Amino acid sequence: MTRPAPFDRADAAPGVVEIRDAVRAGRARPQAAVEACLARIAARDVAVRAFVEVGAEAALAAAGTAPTDGPLAGVPFAVKDVLDVAGLPTRMGSRAGDPRPAARDAGCVGLARLAGAIPLGKTVTAEFAGTQPTPVLNPRATSRTPGGSSSGSAAAVADGMVPLALGTQTGGSVLRPAAFCGIVGFKPSFGLYPVAGMKPAAHSFDTVGILTRSVADAAAAHAALVSDAEAEAAGAPTLGLFASHLQETVEPETQAAFDAALSRLSAAGARIVPVAPPPGFDRITEHRATINAYERARDLAGEWRAARDRLSDETLAVCERGFAIPAADYLAAREAVDAFRERCAGLLSGVDALATPTAPGPAPEGHAWAGDPRLQELWTLLHLPSLSLPMPAGAPAPLGLQLIGPRYRDRALLSTALWAEAALA
Amino acid sequence: MTRPAPFDRADAAPGVVEIRDAVRAGRARPQAAVEACLARIAARDVAVRAFVEVGAEAALAAAGTAPTDGPLAGVPFAVKDVLDVAGLPTRMGSRAGDPRPAARDAGCVGLARLAGAIPLGKTVTAEFAGTQPTPVLNPRATSRTPGGSSSGSAAAVADGMVPLALGTQTGGSVLRPAAFCGIVGFKPSFGLYPVAGMKPAAHSFDTVGILTRSVADAAAAHAALVSDAEAEAAGAPTLGLFASHLQETVEPETQAAFDAALSRLSAAGARIVPVAPPPGFDRITEHRATINAYERARDLAGEWRAARDRLSDETLAVCERGFAIPAADYLAAREAVDAFRERCAGLLSGVDALATPTAPGPAPEGHAWAGDPRLQELWTLLHLPSLSLPMPAGAPAPLGLQLIGPRYRDRALLSTALWAEAALA
Numbered sequence: 078m079t080r081p082a083p084f085d086r087a088d089a090a091p092g093v094v095e096i097r098d099a100v101r102a103g104r105a106r107p108q109a110a111v112e113a114c115l116a117r118i119a120a121r122d123v124a125v126r127a128f129v130e131v132g133a134e135a136a137l138a139a140a141g142t143a144p145t146d147g148p149l150a151g152v153p154f155a156v157k158d159v160l161d162v163a164g165l166p167t168r169m170g171s172r173a174g175d176p177r178p179a180a181r182d183a184g185c186v187g188l189a190r191l192a193g194a195i196p197l198g199k200t201v202t203a204e205f206a207g208t209q210p211t212p213v214l215n216p217r218a219t220s221r222t223p224g225g226s227s228s229g230s231a232a233a234v235a236d237g238m239v240p241l242a243l244g245t246q247t248g249g250s251v252l253r254p255a256a257f258c259g260i261v262g263f264k265p266s267f268g269l270y271p272v273a274g275m276k277p278a279a280h281s282f283d284t285v286g287i288l289t290r291s292v293a294d295a296a297a298a299h300a301a302l303v304s305d306a307e308a309e310a311a312g313a314p315t316l317g318l319f320a321s322h323l324q325e326t327v328e329p330e331t332q333a334a335f336d337a338a339l340s341r342l343s344a345a346g347a348r349i350v351p352v353a354p355p356p357g358f359d360r361i362t363e364h365r366a367t368i369n370a371y372e373r374a375r376d377l378a379g380e381w382r383a384a385r386d387r388l389s390d391e392t393l394a395v396c397e398r399g400f401a402i403p404a405a406d407y408l409a410a411r412e413a414v415d416a417f418r419e420r421c422a423g424l425l426s427g428v429d430a431l432a433t434p435t436a437p438g439p440a441p442e443g444h445a446w447a448g449d450p451r452l453q454e455l456w457t458l459l460h461l462p463s464l465s466l467p468m469p470a471g472a473p474a475p476l477g478l479q480l481i482g483p484r485y486r487d488r489a490l491l492s493t494a495l496w497a498e499a500a501l502a
Numbered sequence: 503m504t505r506p507a508p509f510d511r512a513d514a515a516p517g518v519v520e521i522r523d524a525v526r527a528g529r530a531r532p533q534a535a536v537e538a539c540l541a542r543i544a545a546r547d548v549a550v551r552a553f554v555e556v557g558a559e560a561a562l563a564a565a566g567t568a569p570t571d572g573p574l575a576g577v578p579f580a581v582k583d584v585l586d587v588a589g590l591p592t593r594m595g596s597r598a599g600d601p602r603p604a605a606r607d608a609g610c611v612g613l614a615r616l617a618g619a620i621p622l623g624k625t626v627t628a629e630f631a632g633t634q635p636t637p638v639l640n641p642r643a644t645s646r647t648p649g650g651s652s653s654g655s656a657a658a659v660a661d662g663m664v665p666l667a668l669g670t671q672t673g674g675s676v677l678r679p680a681a682f683c684g685i686v687g688f689k690p691s692f693g694l695y696p697v698a699g700m701k702p703a704a705h706s707f708d709t710v711g712i713l714t715r716s717v718a719d720a721a722a723a724h725a726a727l728v729s730d731a732e733a734e735a736a737g738a739p740t741l742g743l744f745a746s747h748l749q750e751t752v753e754p755e756t757q758a759a760f761d762a763a764l765s766r767l768s769a770a771g772a773r774i775v776p777v778a779p780p781p782g783f784d785r786i787t788e789h790r791a792t793i794n795a796y797e798r799a800r801d802l803a804g805e806w807r808a809a810r811d812r813l814s815d816e817t818l819a820v821c822e823r824g825f826a827i828p829a830a831d832y833l834a835a836r837e838a839v840d841a842f843r844e845r846c847a848g849l850l851s852g853v854d855a856l857a858t859p860t861a862p863g864p865a866p867e868g869h870a871w872a873g874d875p876r877l878q879e880l881w882t883l884l885h886l887p888s889l890s891l892p893m894p895a896g897a898p899a900p901l902g903l904q905l906i907g908p909r910y911r912d913r914a915l916l917s918t919a920l921w922a923e924a925a926l927a
Contacts, residue, residue, distance in 0.1 A: 163808060173606075180600040184702075187803030268836075273702045273801035277609075280697045305829035376698040378612030383588060404730035408910045411693075415909075419844055484840075485833045 084113035089237025093152050093294035096240060100151035100193070107140035107151030111195055114153040118197070118238045125214045127233040129158050131198035132165055139195045147193030148301040154189060154241040155233045157226075158199040159206050160285070161274035162186055169276050170204040170211070170226075171392075173384035183274025185243055185285045185302060192301035197239060200229025203447065205377065206245055206278040209391050210444045217259040218474035221440035224254030225447030227288065231258040234288045241298055242288040247278040247369070249436075249453025251286035252465040256477025257440035257448060259467045261494075263287045263295040265487045267460035270302050279372035281411070282365075282457050292466060292498045296491040308491035310499060313346030314429035319481075320351075321433075322359035323451050328438035334470040335434045338478055338501060341469070342432075345500035352431060355420045362451055364410040365458045371407040374399025414458060421459050425483040429493045435465040435477030452479065462487040464494045469501050509538035514662020518577050518719035521665060525576035525618070532565035532576030536620055539578040543622070543663045550639045552658040554583050556623035557590055564620045572618030573726040579614060579666040580658045582651075583624040584631050585710070586699035587611055594701050595629040595636070595651075596817075598809035608699025610668055610710045610727060617726035622664060625654025628872065630802065631670055631703040634816050635869045642684040643899035646865035649679030650872035652713065656683040659713045666723055667713040672703040673794070674861070674878025676711035677890040681902025682865035682873060684892050686919075688712045688720040690912045692885035695727050704797035706836070707790075707882050717891060717923045721916040733916035735924060738771030739854035744906075745776075746858075747784035748876050753863035759895040760859045763903050763926060766894070767857075770925035777856060780845040787876055789835040790883045796832040799824025839883060846884050850908040854918045860890040860902030877904065887912040889919050894926050 084091045084105065090113050091099075099105035115133050122128050136153065144150065156162050159169050161179035163186075168174035181187075186196055203209045203226035215223035216236035223232045227244030231254030234242050244251040246264045255262025264286040277283050287302075289295045296308040318339070327335070343349050374381070374396040380388060381396050388396070425431065437449050456463040461484055465477035480497065482490030509516045509530065515538050516524075524530035540558050547553050561578065569575065581587050584594050586604035588611075593599035606612075611621055628634045628651035640648035641661035648657045652669030656679030659667050669676040671689045680687025689711040702708050712727075714720045721733040743764070752760070768774050799806070799821040805813060806821050813821070850856065862874050881888040886909055890902035905922065907915030 161804070163804065175605040177602065177605070180602070181598075181808060182804035184801045184803045187805075187807045188800060190807055191803060268706050271702070271797065271800040271803060272705045274804060277696070277698045281693050303829040303832075304825070304827070372696065375613060375696040376609045378609045378616060378696060379586070379588065379607035379699060380612075382612045382615055383606060400729070402729070404728040404913075407728075412910055485837055488829075 084109050090114045090117050090240055092290055093149065093240045093297050096151050097149055097297060100145050105151065107143050107145065107195060108137060110151045111136050111140045111153050114197055114239050121236055121238060125216055125232050125236050126212055127200050127229040127236065127238065129168060129199045129201055129229065130165055135164055136195050136197045143195055144193045147191065148297060149189060150193035152194040152241055153197045153239050154194050154243065155198060155200045155230055155239045156186055156196050157230045157244045158202045159245055159276040160186060160243060162196050162199060165199055167276065170202040172387040173380045181274065184271025186274065188271065188302050200233055200242060202226050202229060204389050204392055205276065206247055206250060207392060207395065208447060209389060210447050212444065215258055215440055218440055221442055221474055222257065222444050222447050224257035224440060226250040227254050228447065230288050231255055231260060234290060235260045240289060240294060244286050244288055245275060246284050246286045246457050247282045248457060249450035251288060252435050252453045252463060252477065252479060253448050253450060255288055256435035256465045257475060259475030261289050261292055261295050262465045263299060264457060264463050265299065266462045266484050269487065277376045279369045280376060281368055281372060284457060292491060292494045296495065299487060299491060305488055308488045308495060310495040311492035314493045314496060315348040315350060315427065316342065317352035317428035317431040318349055319431040319433055321354050321455065326437040326449065326451065327434055331434050331438045331476055334468050334476050335478065337470055338468045339432065342497055342500050350428060352424060352428065355417065355424065358417065361414065361417055361455065361458065364413045365454060367402060367406055367410040368414065370395055370399035371402045418459055422484065430490055431481040433479045435479040439474035439476055456481045460484060462490045464490060466494055466498050509534050515539045515542050515665055517715055518574065518665045518722045521577050522573065522575050522722060525570050530576065532568050532570065532620060533562060535576045536561050536565045536578050539622055539664050546661055546663055550641055550657050550661050552625050552638055552654040552661065552663065554593060554624045554626055554654065555590055560589055561620050561622045568615065568620055569618045572616065573722060574614060575618035577619040577666055578622045578664050579619050579668065580623060580625045580655055580664045581611055581621050582655045582669045583627045584670055584701040585611060585668055587621050587624060590624055592701065595627040596812065598805045598812040606699065609696025611699065613696065613727050625658050625667060627651050627654060629814050629817055630701065631672055631675060632817060632820065633872060634814060635872050637869065640683055640865055643865055646867055646899055647682065647869050647872050649682035649865060651675040652679050653872065655713050656680055656685060659715060660685045665714060665719060669711050669713055670700060671709050671711045671882050672707045673882060674875035676713065677860050677878045677888060677902065677904060678873050678875060680713055680890045681860035682900060684900030686714050686717055686720050687890045688724060689882065689888050690724065691887045691909050694912065702801045704794045705801060706793055706797060709882060717916060717919045721920065724912060724916060730913055733913045733920060735920040736917035739918045739921060740773040740775060741767065742777035742853035742856040743774055744856040744858055746779050746880065751862040751874065751876065752859055756859050756863045756901055759893050759901050760903065762895055763893045764857065767922055767925050775853060777849060777853065780842065780849065783842065786839065786842055786880065786883065789838045790879060792827060792831055792835040793839065795820055795824035796827045843884055847909065855915055856906040858904045860904040864899035864901055881906045885909060887915045889915060891919055891923050
């Protein structure tokens with residue numbers, strides 16, 4: 078057998094399903110995909126700055142021993158630098174991170190490897206997966222932020238350096254950068270992917286997520302991580318048009334693009350029904366802020382005590398705010414959010430998914446602000462699976478359509494998103 | 503000021519509140535408490551084998567700089583070896599653990615230090631906080647298991663080597679060893695204490711908990727960890743007598759001791775009302791087993807892939823079982839347990855706490871089996887706070903009374919337990 082090299086393209090590394098199918102069919106070796114990605118990284122990352130560290134030698138070695146029959150056979154992937162990859166340090170975007178290589182893979186990284194995937198390196202994260210800006214380039218809108226906190230993972234995928242990256246979402250840290258960079262971001266129901274080897278940010282919300290260029294690629298990665306069959310495109314779905322208290326934050330051009338996208342989905346057969354938020358829903362953003370600050374401070378208590386001089390002013394401020402929150406306020410917020418989780422199950426009972434813009438507008442200009450997380454964080458908080466896919470009218474910069482599914486119906490949400498992606502194409 | 507040494511006792515190190523009050527009042531220095539504990543450890547741990555490692559020098563140094571006005575001022579504590587303590591390795595009871603010292607404290611360890619407490623060392627854990635037996639001695643019943651998986655933490659407290667230890671509970675790993683060793687074990691509502699720096703076992707259940715010799719000591723530690731006021735003894739409570747499908751596992755002598763304890767509480771003024779389990783509750787143990795195995799395998803995916811030859815046969819078997827569980831079974835179990843969490847809120851609406859025996863009997867003879875976790879794990883699974891305190895009739899070995907409170911009413915549960923402890927004294 079001659080060694081095929083089907084992935085020799087200048088524009089972008091091949092996709093998850095493309096690589097996997099080629100490797101499983103014996104048409105390509107995992108090394109070919111790794112080499113294609115490394116070449117793209119070498120050519121592009123000087124400009125994009127998505128990677129903290131690339132483990133090229135380890136990746137090539139891993140490609141030689143990775144299983145070639147798994148659901149992610151031969152798929153190179155990048156890992157947000159709050160998740161452990163054996164042999165590489167986990168710096169967490171912080172000067173207080175541990176410079177020594179991690180001894181073991183995080184659970185999600187281990188699962189991806191067991192499925193045949195090959196980690197190429199660590200991507201830039203905002204400090205402790207927070208809200209600080211990073212110097213990562215948005216490959217699809219170079220004057221604008223790529224979003225955060227999974228900025229490196231989103232940029233690496235959007236630029237075609239890897240077909241798959243892992244991120245984490247505590248507020249909107251997977252879906253917002255996906256939307257800003259014109260790719261697909263998927264956050265599963267809370268707790269579906271393992272959290273071992275992940276640095277917690279706010280443990281009631283932290284969720285490992287997936288960044289890819291297509292919904293099918295996200296569906297393949299999700300199936301591998303949870304040991305499920307891969308989602309297939311569903312029939313035309315019922316979509317709930319959900320207007321929360323944050324509706325007024327949406328910019329007119331983004332609203333117009335969203336309305337146009339919904340019209341196309343409707344024309345393709347989707348039934349669109351209005352869904353109203355439950356009473357008191359407008360207070361949920363405030364409850365989230367309380368829980369987030371309380372938990373962030375305490376999950377960082379080790380760094381706060383021993384390495385305070387190496388924390389940014391922003392992280393110091395979050396910790397100070399969080400430590401000052403009394404238990405009673407935190408518990409009241411937890412209780413209120415629990416109640417909303419129960420009520421929001423009913424919210425989704427008559428629809429396949431809710432639809433909203435992923436963010437109020439395109440990526441903000443410049444790198445001073447990574448964008449507004451509020452439209453994404455609602456669903457992280459409610460523990461519901463959510464996905465962002467690009468809307469067609471993405472000029473002058475990409476815009477995302479957010480779909481939210483019922484809890485634990487992650488595969489069904491991916492099926493709906495496959496249908497929507499095709500209908501918008 | 504002459505240096506007082508009020509803690510110079512041969513039988514046991516002083517308690518949390520005793521030390522804290524003495525240090526805050528200037529009657530003792532933190533070093534005195536640390537020295538008392540180190541002396542006891544030096545005298546006793548050859549026999550008890552509770553500690554994996556004692557950081558004596560670091561503890562004495564920390565005692566010199568620890569805040570002397572905090573809610574845990576000068577309190578030495580021990581830490582289960584699945585939680586990071588800066589400067590000591592986290593071996594997780596496994597040959598696959600990382601032998602290098604941890605760079606940072608776990609969140610809960612950092613919070614305890616910020617409150618003035620001083621970590622003395624790491625205590626023996628079952629491998630990855632699982633069900634394997636350990637060689638730790640039960641100081642209160644030397645022919646019997648101390649329980650697990652927080653066996654070292656329970657034995658260290660029961661033997662008077664430290665007044666406070668941190669453990670973790672995924673099934674019954676704090677309350678069962680507390681009951682078997684004749685001390686107090688407290689597990690808060692899910693997610694109240696930070697999880698950063700804790701090795702996850704099964705992330706939907708993992709909860710950091712507290713082991714002490716008295717309820718007041720547990721209340722002091724809890725208050726410090728959540729920034730709350732300390733619980734005070736409540737008036738006579740209403741207790742729910744809860745007989746689940748596991749009632750038949752309770753041994754007659756243990757049932758008799760439990761009945762006698764309830765009679766004493768009733769005589770002291772408690773109202774005792776029967777509380778029936780919701781329909782279908784008997785399936786909850788099976789759902790728990792599914793979630794536990796699925797998550798344990800995946801939270802260990804890094805070790806499974808790269809260090810399989812260093813995992814015990816028991817851990818290998820759990821992983822094999824867990825990896826074979828399809829996503830649909832896992833999700834169905836998660837959904838069923840979510841529904842029980844909602845229903846069990848109602849279960850507790852008319853009572854201050856439910857009461858059950860902590861375990862079906864005293865600690866089993868020998869060290870081959872760390873005991874039955876099913877009576878404790880129900881409440882871990884349901885995310886409710888639970889506490890074990892010693893029952894009076896603890897011959898031939900200690901027995902625990904388990905009290906379970908409404909979610910987020912952790913302080914109220916501690917108040918009820920303070921009342922019960924006094925009533926049983």
